[in-house]
Amino acid sequence: MKTNIRKLRKERKLSQEELAEAVGTTRQTITSIEVGKYTASLPLAYKIARYFGLTIEEVFDFSDLEES
């Protein structure tokens, strides 16, 4: 799944480690979500979106699901 996490992180000058710590996960998980190798669970997606002050749809790209 595509996400805007990397872009949002860069805008806020946040490292993966800092984001991971803020949402209670590991840096490796953030890396995997950013490159699209792993899809975050609903609770983690919610935590990430809330951390950036956005909705889940603004952080995660669901266009693939809508097409299918």
Added chain:
Amino acid sequence: METYREKLKIQRVVVILCICLLLPFAFGGILSEAGLIPFPVPAAGGEHWQSMWRGFISGAACGLSCLLIVGLVRIRAALSNDKKLRQLYVKDHDERTAQIWTSARAAGTQVFLLLGLAATIIAGYFSVSICLTILCCVLFLSLSCLVCKLYYSRKF
């Protein structure tokens, strides 16, 4: 986090108890091999097998004890330092790691079942006892998987 701290405290007690249970086996095998103390060994198999059995039990107990001691050190460090406690909590509750383990176990079980079936067929040409032993292992694993599947089908 306090719930996790309490869970770690209980784990610490369990780990200490396990180490206390394992250490007599670890040292018992070594001391028994030197002829210093008696140690229960299988009656069948002869002196060579009994010696190997003592070594196996002693080695397994030593290995498990070492793993538990490493775990105990980690638990103690986490309980005495809030930063380490949080790091351990995140590591233990990371959803990607959990998914990796779930996928690895599922794939490992499937590989074991397929290879076990192949081994059963091949062993059938050479030894009845080995063939039946592998077949029992494969059947037991298949039944365990089925029971777990039924349990989780009801749970979720």
